[in-house]
Amino acid sequence: xxxxxxxxxxxxxxxxxxxxxxxxxxxxxxxxxxxxxxxxxxxxxxxxxxxxxxxxxxxxxxxxxxxxxxxxxxxxxxxxxxxxxxxxxxxxxxxxxxxxxxxxxxxxxxxxxxxxxxxxxxxxxxxxxxxxxxxxxxxxxxxxxxxxxxxxxxxxxxxxxxxxxxxxxxxxxxxxxxxxxxxxxxxxxxxxxxxxxxxxxxxxxxxxxxxxxxxxxxxxxxxxxxxxxxxxxxxxxxxxxxxxxxxxxxxxxxxxxxxxxxxxxxxxxxxxxxxxxxxxxxxxxxxxxxxxxxxxxxxxxxxxxxxxxxxxxxxxxxxxxxxxxxxxxxxxxxxxxxxxxxxxxxxxxxxxxxxxxxxxxxxxxxxxxxxxxxxxxxxxxxxxxxxxxxxxxxxxxxxxxxxxxxxxxxxxxxxxxxxxxxxxxxxxxxxxxxxxxxxxxxxxxxxxxxxxxxxxxxxxxxxxxxxxxxxxxxxxxxxxxxxxxxxxxxxxxxxxxxxxxxx
Amino acid sequence: xxxxxxxxxxxxxxxxxxxxxxxxxxxxxxxxxxxxxxxxxxxxxxxxxxxxxxxxxxxxxxxxxxxxxxxxxxxxxxxxxxxxxxxxxxxxxxxxxxxxxxxxxxxxxxxxxxxxxxxxxxxxxxxxxxxxxxxxxxxxxxxxxxxxxxxxxxxxxxxxxxxxxxxxxxxxxxxxxxxxxxxxxxxxxxxxxxxxxxxxxxxxxxxxxxxxxxxxxxxxxxxxxxxxxxxxxxxxxxxxxxxxxxxxxxxxxxxxxxxxxxxxxxxxxxxxxxxxxxxxxxxxxxxxxxxxxxxxxxxxxxxxxxxxxxxxxxx
Numbered sequence: 001x002x003x004x005x006x007x008x009x010x011x012x013x014x015x016x017x018x019x020x021x022x023x024x025x026x027x028x029x030x031x032x033x034x035x036x037x038x039x040x041x042x043x044x045x046x047x048x049x050x051x052x053x054x055x056x057x058x059x060x061x062x063x064x065x066x067x068x069x070x071x072x073x074x075x076x077x078x079x080x081x082x083x084x085x086x087x088x089x090x091x092x093x094x095x096x097x098x099x100x101x102x103x104x105x106x107x108x109x110x111x112x113x114x115x116x117x118x119x120x121x122x123x124x125x126x127x128x129x130x131x132x133x134x135x136x137x138x139x140x141x142x143x144x145x146x147x148x149x150x151x152x153x154x155x156x157x158x159x160x161x162x163x164x165x166x167x168x169x170x171x172x173x174x175x176x177x178x179x180x181x182x183x184x185x186x187x188x189x190x191x192x193x194x195x196x197x198x199x200x201x202x203x204x205x206x207x208x209x210x211x212x213x214x215x216x217x218x219x220x221x222x223x224x225x226x227x228x229x230x231x232x233x234x235x236x237x238x239x240x241x242x243x244x245x246x247x248x249x250x251x252x253x254x255x256x257x258x259x260x261x262x263x264x265x266x267x268x269x270x271x272x273x274x275x276x277x278x279x280x281x282x283x284x285x286x287x288x289x290x291x292x293x294x295x296x297x298x299x300x301x302x303x304x305x306x307x308x309x310x311x312x313x314x315x316x317x318x319x320x321x322x323x324x325x326x327x328x329x330x331x332x333x334x335x336x337x338x339x340x341x342x343x344x345x346x347x348x349x350x351x352x353x354x355x356x357x358x359x360x361x362x363x364x365x366x367x368x369x370x371x372x373x374x375x376x377x378x379x380x381x382x383x384x385x386x387x388x389x390x391x392x393x394x395x396x397x398x399x400x401x402x403x404x405x406x407x408x409x410x411x412x413x414x415x416x417x418x419x420x421x422x423x424x425x426x427x428x429x430x431x432x433x434x435x436x437x438x439x440x441x442x443x444x445x446x447x448x449x450x451x452x453x454x455x456x457x458x459x460x461x462x463x464x465x466x467x468x469x470x471x472x473x474x475x476x477x478x479x480x481x482x483x484x485x486x487x488x489x490x491x492x493x494x495x496x497x498x499x500x501x502x503x
Numbered sequence: 504x505x506x507x508x509x510x511x512x513x514x515x516x517x518x519x520x521x522x523x524x525x526x527x528x529x530x531x532x533x534x535x536x537x538x539x540x541x542x543x544x545x546x547x548x549x550x551x552x553x554x555x556x557x558x559x560x561x562x563x564x565x566x567x568x569x570x571x572x573x574x575x576x577x578x579x580x581x582x583x584x585x586x587x588x589x590x591x592x593x594x595x596x597x598x599x600x601x602x603x604x605x606x607x608x609x610x611x612x613x614x615x616x617x618x619x620x621x622x623x624x625x626x627x628x629x630x631x632x633x634x635x636x637x638x639x640x641x642x643x644x645x646x647x648x649x650x651x652x653x654x655x656x657x658x659x660x661x662x663x664x665x666x667x668x669x670x671x672x673x674x675x676x677x678x679x680x681x682x683x684x685x686x687x688x689x690x691x692x693x694x695x696x697x698x699x700x701x702x703x704x705x706x707x708x709x710x711x712x713x714x715x716x717x718x719x720x721x722x723x724x725x726x727x728x729x730x731x732x733x734x735x736x737x738x739x740x741x742x743x744x745x746x747x748x749x750x751x752x753x754x755x756x757x758x759x760x761x762x763x764x765x766x767x768x769x770x771x772x773x774x775x776x777x778x779x780x781x782x783x784x785x786x787x788x789x790x791x792x793x794x795x796x797x798x799x800x801x802x803x804x805x806x807x808x809x810x811x812x813x814x815x816x817x818x
Binding site: 307309329330332333334339341346347348349350351352353357361362364365368372373374376416420 | 690705764
């Protein structure tokens with residue numbers, strides 16, 4: 001059968017979505033064939049999520065039409081429950097599972113198998129087991145979801161979506177929180193679904209995944225449809241160019257060639273019961289040090305311990321050669337350490353606050369007049385200065401950070417620590433969920449920091465990022481630093497071997 | 504001007520417009536309402552409520568709840584009177600000791616919530632009853648009268664024609680307004696209520712802020728109790744027993760988010776005045792107390808309903 005003769009599972013024509021004052025999407029068209037994985041790529045705020053929501057009926061598109069298996073859908077009465085009946089399902093990046101219920105209950109919530117008035121547990125179990133067998137996964141479905149691993153929870157979410165015989169499945173940033181090994185597993189499942197003739201719409205920031213698993217793509221930029229086509233007919237630089245709407249200057253990573261000064265921070269034998277032990281590391285002025293490791297290796301805990309927000313049982317921290325007690329974040333900030341945490345929305349920012357108060361929060365006590373009163377004017381001036389320096393895209397300092405894109409939110413977190421005069425920057429997954437364009441700017445900012453003589457420690461699950469940014473990389477395995485690589489040994493191969501505990 | 508212009512300004516100060524609107528309506532339709540005497544009396548009555556509510560405001564702001572304020576009012580009242588009348592203490596010393604007592608319970612509330620990681624609802628439910636027990640044991644359930652006559656001025660006196668409790672309320676409002684907007688510590692209550700972890704990781708002393716909220720609540724209960732005791736001229740163990748409902752209504756009506764992080768001192772004060780006017784109007788219209796409870800209940804539900812739904816819009 002040739003491709004043109006097959007009826008698309010889903011077809012969107014000239015989809016336009018207007019919100020008061022904003023055109024989120026304009027004239028987007030694409031079609032999804034059976035057994036195909038279609039990548040939806042674009043920067044944060046490009047309109048990917050909006051498009052997904054138009055398809056699932058969460059939003060009603062302002063103009064345009066939607067066809068399901070060749071038949072036009074009546075958009076005037078379209079809704080989430082209608083889309084489910086039409087066999088359209090979505091798997092969200094965030095977990096939407098009830099943590100205290102079992103996977104089995106979660107999978108069947110809202111559409112139980114019944115026997116008269118009662119739930120037919122036996123039938124449900126059989127049906128779920130059948131599905132797990134089909135996906136070639138073995139997950140204990142009878143224990144509460146909270147005991148499952150992140151990757152297993154993702155599979156339960158997926159199972160919940162397809163148990164209703166969905167034919168179109170939207171995967172929204174499914175792999176953003178997963179490790180490489182688990183991503184492989186997800187890919188394997190995607191291939192199984194493809195073989196069954198299910199069409200998938202794949203939303204992701206990780207472009208390598210697009211080339212690995214997707215057949216076709218649609219690029220969005222600022223709500224406009226840039227291009228759709230076959231993945232086999234395009235390469236990565238071209239795709240990036242389309243996504244950010246300009247040519248990428250030769251390399252994503254800036255050259256870190258500034259001078260490296262004296263050691264600023266040194267950690268000796270740092271130990272925290274059960275999570276990490278005898279960690280030794282140091283970082284100098286103008287230096288970027290990376291920490292690599294699998295999930296559970298203790299990376300996040302380690303940087304939090306340095307920042308005083310994770311308990312330490314043993315070991316010493318030296319700042320500029322002086323032994324320093326850091327019992328809590330207040331101590332850390334006093335010693336000019338700043339933490340850019342992994343969970344931006346939960347830990348990095350107060351989402352209800354505006355840009356100005358988020359930027360100045362750690363520095364409130366610095367801006368005073370008559371010794372006790374806040375100097376609002378000085379605060380506002382500084383907040384403006386640093387956010388401008390970081391080229392933040394915002395309407396005003398009084399805009400809630402909630403309404404900024406992920407990349408811009410991260411800039412506010414960085415501005416916060418620059419304003420607090422930090423000399424040691426701890427970055428915990430600084431580019432998680434951030435698009436290519438914003439990543440590039442954050443990398444540039446890290447370079448600026450090193451030029452200004454700051455010391456930087458970066459934790460990241462992306463090896464490429466660490467190799468591109470860090471002078472030296474420490475490799476953690478099960479709570480211990482196994483290796484330190486720099487120069488010629490700073491390669492994917494060497495690091496992966498250490499990561500897995502080989503050698 | 505903060506972004507959003509006129510529209511946002513009206514929404515921010517809705518409570519003020521509501522208050523003015525209600526004053527005008529009552530003046531037109533209830534003949535006996537608009538006399539200077541009546542209005543000043545209304546304001547005098549609500550000033551105690553406003554002061555106590557401004558303490559609860561800080562607790563709600565940090566995302567917690569203080570159920571023990573009514574008992575604290577009773578404690579301050581009967582111990583202050585008891586120390587003076589039964590033990591012959593100087594009134595200043597008696598006041599200082601009574602203040603110390605309620606602060607102690609404020610600290611207990613705070614420490615159990617912050618360090619004990621207990622739900623503040625339970626902690627303060629317990630201290631509410633414990634304090635009540637102490638009050639009754641000490642006073643044997645009887646009012647303690649015989650306070651020096653001059654003390655009555657605090658509750659019933661006037662300065663330049665304005666009732667002293669109203670002046671107390673205005674001073675408290677101005678001081679707390681300046682505290683919450685112009686000092687780093689005062690601003691921290693909003694930060695902690697908005698996002699506790701992010702505030703902690705930004706170097707805010709979240710434990711201190713959490714405990715301070717309960718201490719402020721205790722102090723405000725004490726100030727309110729002084730005024731109430733001076734008005735009745737006797738120490739009464741159950742003086743604040745019916746206050747919690749009105750206090751919660753006023754705090755929420757004043758625009759404070761129950762989830763914490765958002766609210767205004769002036770809003771709470773205006774809400775107290777608003778509730779005072781509504782209550783007074785009902786009294787003048789001859790609506791009995793039990794019906795008033797029902798009406799107030801409906802008001803609280805309506806306000807929380809609006810609050811929960813505007814919050815949904817915001818996120």
